[in-house]
Amino acid sequence: MLFNGVIAANVMKSWTVEAASMPDGSQVELAGWVWDVREVGKIRFIILKDREGSIQVTVKKGDAPQGVWDAAAGLVKEDVILVKGVVKASRIARSGVEVMPSELRVLNRSKPLPIDIWGNVAQTELDARLRYRTVDLKRPESLVIFKASSAAVRAIRESLYDRGFIEVFTPKIISTSTEGGADLFPVQYFDAVAYLAQSPQLYKEELTASLERVFEVGPAYRAEKHSTTYHLNEFISVDLEAAFMNYRDVMSILEDVIINVYSNALKVPGVTDMNREISVPKKPFAVVSYDDALDMLGRKGINVKWGDDIPKEGLEALTGEIGSPFFLVNFPTSLRAFYTMPIEGDPSRSESFDLVIDGVEIVSGATRIHDRKLLENALISRGLNPANFESHLAAYEWGMPPHAGWGLGFYRLLMVMLRRSNIREVVLFPRDRNRLTP
RNA sequence: GCCUCGGUCGUUCAGCCUGGUCUAGGAUGCGGGCCUGUCGAGCCCGAAACCCGGGUUCAAAUCCCGGCCGAGGCGCCA
Structure with missing residues (x-):
């Protein structure tokens, strides 16, 4: 189910960094890219990234809506997603907060990237980086x-x-x-x-x-x-x-x-x-x-x-x-x-x-x-x-x-x-x- | 334009010197599986590469020649 322009105009997204300082229980709407997905059995962690930073979106089976759980299952790095949910203070999550999603929409799919952007590989050559500059x-x-x-x-x-x-x-x-x-x-x-x-x-x-x-x-x-x-x-x-x-x-x-x-x-x-x-x-x-x-x-x-x-x-x-x-x-x-x-x-x-x-x-x-x-x-x-x-x-x-x-x-x-x-x-x-x- | 170094899975590092043991290894990414607190996640399985052309040799990723491409240095640069 892809996005269209009409919906895009209605998105009032917050930056991930803003969400990180919101009080426990706040409603947020975030949009950005999947930086990483870590699946641990019945919990799926999505690291949602935008220009200003990143935040963890935590999807628990049985806790999150089934549709959100299913959507989270198919996510790959750099998929473009929209997340609505509740900010929850967390002692476990890195930034101290995580988002418990009530809605998760995939706005666009990404193919595997041609170069490393995560710092997993020593140093990609400048020539390759410039060839895939975007x-x-x-x-x-x-x-x-x-x-x-x-x-x-x-x-x-x-x-x-x-x-x-x-x-x-x-x-x-x-x-x-x-x-x-x-x-x-x-x-x-x-x-x-x-x-x-x-x-x-x-x-x-x-x-x-x-x-x-x-x-x-x-x-x-x-x-x-x-x-x-x-x-x-x-x-x-x-x-x-x-x-x-x-x-x-x-x-x-x-x-x-x-x-x-x-x-x-x-x-x-x-x-x-x-x-x-x-x-x-x-x-x-x-x-x-x-x-x-x-x-x-x-x-x-x-x-x-x-x-x-x-x-x-x-x-x-x-x-x-x-x-x-x-x-x-x-x-x-x-x-x-x-x-x-x-x-x-x-x-x-x-x-x-x-x-x-x-x-x-x-x-x-x-x-x-x-x-x-x-x-x-x-x-x-x-x-x-x-x-x-x-x-x-x-x-x-x-x-x-x-x-x-x-x-x-x-x-x-x-x-x-x-x-x-x-x-x-x-x-x-x-x-x-x-x-x-x- | 000149000099030096280099070109191996998508990316990245090894193998080349000392040809055969390479059915080309590791990491990451990708696909599949397991796991209810991961955060460099972990474990298991899988797909994936020797720049091109010629030569030497019984045998070339490995040695030689040419080409193409790249990096660094120099030159050029109101």
Whole structure:
């Protein structure tokens, strides 16, 4: 006997965790999935699970209605059921309460699952887990990850709204490479070729001329054939840009954002099981200049030529030395994107920064150039043609304010915060070099 | 794109080095049976696998070659 939509609309179910704190004798209606059935002769125990937890439903032969007893007999793991019954305090049941059902309806049947979600098998390979991601997401650990993910975006939004930022949306289908460099995915756009945006960079800068303080949480696409545990071809970027601020100002905002993300994620039950050392970072974060970082690395035998990027090994060594998180500032101008503001009086260095957590680059930002002439020269010095950026450059002639901003790799932040060894774990349906489904 | 490692029941771990004793073992999941307080339930029974192709050999899960797939590292990465 299957369920239909009309009945579904009438379900006023409680979360299992709510039932656990109800007084003895309360009537409840619960809906969820069969996590386990333990049959002990004339008693059948059903562990009913929902997103928030689980509760034991106890069916005694002769005590429960015969129909409930019969229905309980056929249950298998992950069957979807609706239970009405009475909450009963119990010294035997784990949570202190159990539900004695007066009604038990099977809303849908489940086949045996293709992967283990109960923790009975050591560690299912990530590839298999992602292939059956909808099933994998039933694992309690997966639920914690995506609750933490939600708490994190929410913390970001609240922090930024509180500081006068406006949330915006910029196009993800664009006409040309915004900045040159990273490879873009071409898409057919009617009769033209368009590309998936690699970053909202130029749009958000243009918006500072009107909306002043903006941020966007959205996808970014890179057609790079990398295969690492911390790169994806589609990822969520948190981008911020603010008029009348410099890099130090937006670094300070970033500190608050990171602190709020950590403190809100910590409130999610289960997060500390994934990262036992997790703690809310304290302001101010350590700040190290690129030049000083090179010196520190040199003393450790890691030689980086001035003007070269600091390799992952170097970032890890610096984390060991400085702690985490820390800011790396004042990168060589040549190492950064064309819109990065050089330091006045020291133009080979720039008003730029990265935020590094546990050896991973999480955020990258800078004061931007707001003068058209300077910006054109910066393009030219990188071998880019200003003519290709004309519509962007034009904005700089109509009252472009001084501005600064940053871009934060949301999945990377989650990965380091939750101590996952692979970024794919914190992404519902990751897109990488060889993964386009599910 | 490069390097290293790997591919055995649905999942997961063993067997491979040292070819035969593998009719391929364990766990979990699945099916059946017993049990009125289980909660990692227990006990008994059952079904279920050597990535593909070629080679060496009397004999290949095991050794060799190629392919495909995966993991990790590197490179690339506004």
